[in-house]
Amino acid sequence: MNRCFLSRLLCFAVMFSAGVTDAAQPNILLIVSEDNGPELGCYGDVYARTPNLDKLADEGIRFNRAFVAQAGCSQSRASFLTGLYPHQHGQIGLATWGFRMYREDTPNLPRSLKAAGYRTGIIGKLHINPESAFPFDFHEIPTANFSRKDLSNYANYAGTFFQAADEPFFLSVNYPDAHDPWIRQVDGLPKSPQTGSEVKAMAYMGIDPPEMRAMVADYYNCISRLDSLIGDLLSTLEQSGKAENTIVIYIGDHGADMLRGKRTSYEGGVRVPMIMRWPNQINPHVEEALVSTVDLMPTVLEAAKASPVAGLPGRSLQPLMSGEPVTWRNHLFTEYHTHAAAPNYHPQRAVRNDQYKLIENLLPDTLNPDYANTIRKLEADATSRGEKGFSGGLHNAIANATAEVVAAYALMETPPRYELYDLQNDPYEFHNLATSPEYAATLVDLQDQLTHWREQTKDPLLDPKSLQRLTAEVTAVTNKSEGKSTQWGYVDYFFGKESNPTAVESSKKKKGKKKQ
Template sequence: MKTITSKIVVLSVFSLFVFGCKSSKKTETKRPNILLIVSEDNGPDLGCYGVKEVSTPNLDNLAQEGVLFERAFVPYSVCSPSRAVIFTGLYPHQNGQIGLATHKFRMYDNVKTLPKYLNEAGYSTGIIGKLHVNPEKEIPFEFSAIPGSNFGKKDLKKYAEEASNFIKGSDKPFFLMVNYPDAHFPLQKQVEGMPKNPMDGVDLKGSLPFIGADSERLREYTANYYNSMDRLDESVGMLLKELQASGKADNTIIIYLGDHGAQFSRGKCSNYEAGLRIPLIIKDPSIKAKSVRQNELVNTIDLLPTFLDIAKVNSPKNLPGMSLLPLLKGAHVKNNREYIFAGGNGSTSLLYYPRRSVRDYRYKLILNMLHGKENPHYTFYETHINGHFDAGTEESEVNNSSPEVINAYKVWKNPPKYELYDLQEDPYEFNNLAGDIAHQDVLNRLISALETWQFKTDDPLLNPMKFARFNKEIDSVNTHFPNHSYSKNNNFKWLYPEYFITN
């Protein structure tokens, strides 16, 4: 009898052990995987956003199966600062990455980043494509592949292949960020047969509408930008096919976004809508609502809180964003956000032109902090100073435009302190209303909102002494390291991370 009882006890313990393991494993699989897809240098120029010139069936289908955000924005329209926001959940002036990593700008010390949060939470973390934030050691993904920029867009099928290897390689829930190089300059008409049916400038009736100007040259660049969007969609299709083949698609939340707008005049590097507004699509297989078009104001500062919400990790109280998961339940859900904010310094020393902006559902205010000084972005674009600016609008193209567009380029070249736009009546921001008496109440309300945001987020450029010191540092760098030579100097180090965070 004793022997039988012992056997029963042993079997019971064994059964509890096995059940416990299964239960634990079952609990683990309840936490969804996260696939984050990021494309470079494109606004919401997709079929699902109403752009008929492109063919983007894979991303359009993703929108049909999930939620498309009509009003999604980044807080800085340049790559490194935009990506640092995704990794930290903080505005660039809060995390320190206020310019391009290739120009030695870097995050402050002791800023906790996305992979650290998710590694601690038991996720496998990976990145495919470029990271482009300093210091890279503070963003410790467990897996990485294709680390270069790949501006030639070669072997795009490898992104999906590497993703498949990672997805299939772990039993833990995973977070994978896949970064595609389209539509970063140089723009290519076709690479390795992609897209299958490229267009030419003659196929278009005009250039991108926010440019305002039009010419045969601008249409050709616009056509190749659209070709890049088609090629991006083919790449995303290959990736989603691999996810489906892995058997993990039903437990994977897919998030697609662009890192900022296209590199045409008044786009990338600006605080106009064409620089800050991005496509954002989220598909959560567990949500019944499909083909939702969400109109709430959202920002990429919301991504880290969203990832932590998915992983069932409490968000730190210092994060300014909010989880997007509630907004996936339908267009009727609101986030009660009244304003969206953005910064920007210029990304390099020669492009330094600090600005801040705020918009609500109708109006946009831009503060030009060095008003009275010419905006260097205008000349960089107009003269095509390097290949990244080849599609910039030339003086002759501006002069052949409407008076409204000519005036808009004058404002962009020599900005006043404030620019105010009615985005409902003037979606491409051609008519500055800051001096219009009828809009003074709107102007003052947005100025107050912007100053409050700067104060609450400890914007260092709100402090006159820090602003003056940073201006002096920029001038000194341009004097001692002409033509960005500091970017090749291994000993060069920016000083702002030391004094921006001191009282």
């Protein structure tokens, strides 16, 4: 009996010294697509052909109301990798235009997971400055790859990474679809491309001119190709033998690059697909709670048994995994600054609850330059697809729309201070209620919530001087070469030399202040 006991004790000691705790840590596979909202079959889109993502949703949680922090590529990616809003981490515009985080030592997922014993890798673009802030062990296909070259390599490189070692891993796979150019078919994918006669424009646009149909069809073709590539990736994970201990998370980085989508605070820009599968840990269901991609970092750190990062504004999603009712957030926040400097600069802050949404335009009654920029871009794309003479076509389509849609586009072009929408009765945000007396109490409540959040997260644009200075700085930069060479001053004057005063505070104490 004693010999048996000693044998078990010795076995336990060997297992402990070998790191049995680490063995229990799940692998993390984070899949990110470009420029697509929830235009997937599992979200009810009748034009989407997405069997692999639909199956993934059936096996896990489909978050029906998931949102990014800002509807821009670099800004969104920096947020889900740091767990901070753009005004907290500093990546308020595109990395390709020189925008950057305030501090290189801002805590992030690869750094925290490496400290917890994880191998870390990324396939596809990072698109955040400085790249050195993200210490991935493995990085393949570092470009955006909008030409869609060698798409099979995403799964091939992932397979190599899965099998490289036995330690738990974190791998982020970033696909180029459905970013423009919307390429109809690449390497035989999709096998049977859709045509303009088979689709309609997304409802949140409020218009559906025939000249746009081919472009919209190719957007759906990009999503179909994305789905096939994700299917290959998931098959590679299965073949590695590690799928049962892997959390798979799929998100879009923001909505489609269409009218009232990307580069806005409307639902078409900030609402994204989010699906999570964790075998034996998640009860498959559809989740209606308001969730944000800033929730991913605390979720992953908790699952990985990694040290939590103090001061993160998001919260772990683990209480939602059972599908049982839980107390959750009542308000969710998003924001916007700029994308590519002057052509897109129009800062906003937004808050929503279960029914209503408030957008605050920080430069009210001024022209939003992205309005005309997006129309020009879409008309040029339609013309390139053979729609001759479509210049001015979107303006005509808007002018001939319903009065409600015409008013919504006029408001988008020159927005007032506040926009208030009833998302239950007006899900596409066509009817601004901000000046309606019967909604005055709702307006005040959401204004208070938004102000409290901005104060709590130390939003630098609460200071009129910072807003004025940022406006002058950003609107002076009109092209990418200027942006790349610009030493953006906001990284200093937003917070002085102290930089980000929230989640990096403990890091500053440990490492000392680092001069930008």
